[in-house]
Amino acid sequence: MNPMLQIWAGYTRLTRRWPGIAAVIPFIPVLALWTAVSEAGLFPRAFFPGPADVVRAFFTLTYKGILPDYLQDSLVRLATGAAVGMALGIPLGVLIGTSRWAHRICWPVLLFFQAIGDIAWLPILLIWFGFGLTTMTFVIVYTVLFPVVLNTVLGVESVPRDLSRAALSLGASRARVLWEVTLPGALPNIITGLRNGLGYGWRALIAVEMIVGTSGIGFMMFDARRAGSTVEILLGMIILGLLWYIVDAWILAPLERATGQRWGLVTS
Amino acid sequence: MKTLSLRNLGKTYFDPYAGAHVTAVHDVSLDVEPGEFISVVGPSGCGKTTILNMIAGFIPYSKGDILLDGKPVHGPGPERGVVFQSFALFPWKTVLDNVGFGPKMRGVPKAERDRIAREYLALAGLSHAAHRYPNELSGGMQQRVGVVRALANNPDVLLMDEPFASVDAQTRMTLQEELTRIWQERKPTVIFITHDVAEAVFLANRVVVLSKGRVLDEIAVDLPRPRVWDDLVKDDRFKQLSARVLQMVRAA
Numbered sequence: 001m002n003p004m005l006q007i008w009a010g011y012t013r014l015t016r017r018w019p020g021i022a023a024v025i026p027f028i029p030v031l032a033l034w035t036a037v038s039e040a041g042l043f044p045r046a047f048f049p050g051p052a053d054v055v056r057a058f059f060t061l062t063y064k065g066i067l068p069d070y071l072q073d074s075l076v077r078l079a080t081g082a083a084v085g086m087a088l089g090i091p092l093g094v095l096i097g098t099s100r101w102a103h104r105i106c107w108p109v110l111l112f113f114q115a116i117g118d119i120a121w122l123p124i125l126l127i128w129f130g131f132g133l134t135t136m137t138f139v140i141v142y143t144v145l146f147p148v149v150l151n152t153v154l155g156v157e158s159v160p161r162d163l164s165r166a167a168l169s170l171g172a173s174r175a176r177v178l179w180e181v182t183l184p185g186a187l188p189n190i191i192t193g194l195r196n197g198l199g200y201g202w203r204a205l206i207a208v209e210m211i212v213g214t215s216g217i218g219f220m221m222f223d224a225r226r227a228g229s230t231v232e233i234l235l236g237m238i239i240l241g242l243l244w245y246i247v248d249a250w251i252l253a254p255l256e257r258a259t260g261q262r263w264g265l266v267t268s
Numbered sequence: 269m270k271t272l273s274l275r276n277l278g279k280t281y282f283d284p285y286a287g288a289h290v291t292a293v294h295d296v297s298l299d300v301e302p303g304e305f306i307s308v309v310g311p312s313g314c315g316k317t318t319i320l321n322m323i324a325g326f327i328p329y330s331k332g333d334i335l336l337d338g339k340p341v342h343g344p345g346p347e348r349g350v351v352f353q354s355f356a357l358f359p360w361k362t363v364l365d366n367v368g369f370g371p372k373m374r375g376v377p378k379a380e381r382d383r384i385a386r387e388y389l390a391l392a393g394l395s396h397a398a399h400r401y402p403n404e405l406s407g408g409m410q411q412r413v414g415v416v417r418a419l420a421n422n423p424d425v426l427l428m429d430e431p432f433a434s435v436d437a438q439t440r441m442t443l444q445e446e447l448t449r450i451w452q453e454r455k456p457t458v459i460f461i462t463h464d465v466a467e468a469v470f471l472a473n474r475v476v477v478l479s480k481g482r483v484l485d486e487i488a489v490d491l492p493r494p495r496v497w498d499d500l501v502k503d504d505r506f507k508q509l510s511a512r513v514l515q516m517v518r519a520a
Binding site: 165166167169170181184259 | 326343357
């Protein structure tokens with residue numbers, strides 16, 4: 001048999017038993033290339049550090065307590081923003097999705113404000129709220145809000161009309177229909193909205209931390225630039241990618257699949 | 269058990285695209301006795317689904333009255349159970365919870381409504397599927413759940429809107445036979461909408477033929493029960509009645 005096929009078969013068996021491996025293996029060539037370029041000495045070490053330098057920086061910053069603190073700050077900000085964004089976005093989305101009048105009135109306004117991207121708010125926010133937590137939270141909430149609202153509307157509108165009718169003719173009140181039919185029916189879309197919102201929010205947070213932050217991963221990276229520490233900048237970038245991968249691939253995507261596929265609402 | 273009466277029922281709605289008023293139902297009067305099984309047939313566009321939606325309370329009516337035991341009905345209510353062509357089962361609830369939904373809305377405690385749901389699932393031969401989700405069932409099984417979900421709520425009238433139109437022909441015959449059996453056991457009042465003449469005659473005590481929003485004629489079906497297709501396909505009386513109804517529908 002073709003040896004490539006054997007390798008492929010072995011890889012398939014291996015990743016079926018340990019799915020985590022499938023996530024790691026594609027990074028091996030990337031790491032190898034990075035190591036090769038940095039070890040070849042094409043660039044000065046301080047200008048282009050290798051993976052080993054970044055790992056060392058990771059342990060130093062963790063030992064000093066800077067990295068855990070900054071990471072916690074960033075994650076708390078994201079979680080706060082996401083929670084507020086959902087608390088506003090889901091009810092608003094349900095309202096727009098269920099009421100034709102709310103839809104007519106809110107939809108154009110919503111699209112208008114969606115076009116003014118998160119960062120575009122910074123100049124006015126800095127004048128209004130200054131360099132602080134309020135400005136950061138506003139941007140995160142703003143970023144999370146739109147994907148949550150738009151997907152919730154989509155979800156609510158995609159619930160078949162016969163389902164609400166069935167519930168009503170089985171004796172459900174309007175409020176029970178909302179709770180028993182509309183929300184569960186829209187849930188897969190709401191989770192999709194949350195997933196997108198957190199993704200955008202994570203990126204916006206880093207950008208805002210660079211500009212207004214006094215802590216956080218974004219601040220760490222920008223501060224490292226001032227100190228000329230490429231190692232810490234690279235470390236920050238890797239953490240961004242890694243953390244998002246974990247949150248998205250291990251929590252959000254399975255959640256989205258679990259609701260959608262279990263109920264047969266998503267055909268995949 | 270209560271009598272359902274339609275008195276000069278009419279439905280006119282405004283079509284914003286055509287910019288004109290359209291009359292879907294002109295003038296329909298009909299009395300349905302408790303325990304009666306009525307089939308309503310007619311060509312598409314005759315207003316049969318509109319009538320059912322008005323009785324169910326899904327759409328308002330423009331003129332006339334819908335009376336249940338003398339009292340006018342407005343809006344949907346649990347005394348009028350509905351079986352949908354699309355099944356309309358809740359995909360996130362198990363079969364048991366789907367059937368127990370009506371009792372749940374009445375505030376029946378969990379243990380009691382599970383008992384009710386199991387009783388009705390047994391009636392449709394679905395006891396084994398209690399803990400499955402609707403999308404794990406075939407179309408025929410889903411609609412059996414749809415029928416007993418409506419029945420488990422003990423409605424005064426059961427409204428069925430072309431419920432077997434989206435299952436395959438063999439399953440449809442089985443479902444029709446099961447429905448006549450369940451009807452004989454429980455004697456619910458049924459209004460059954462269909463465009464299938466043989467189905468209408470097979471199931472009903474009385475077939476109402478609609479045309480252009482009016483009742484064209486009513487035909488009593490005096491065939492003996494229990495009715496099974498193996499017998500009725502050879503039955504002359506069944507053939508005669510079906511031919512008569514078919515003629516009317518085609519001329520309508």
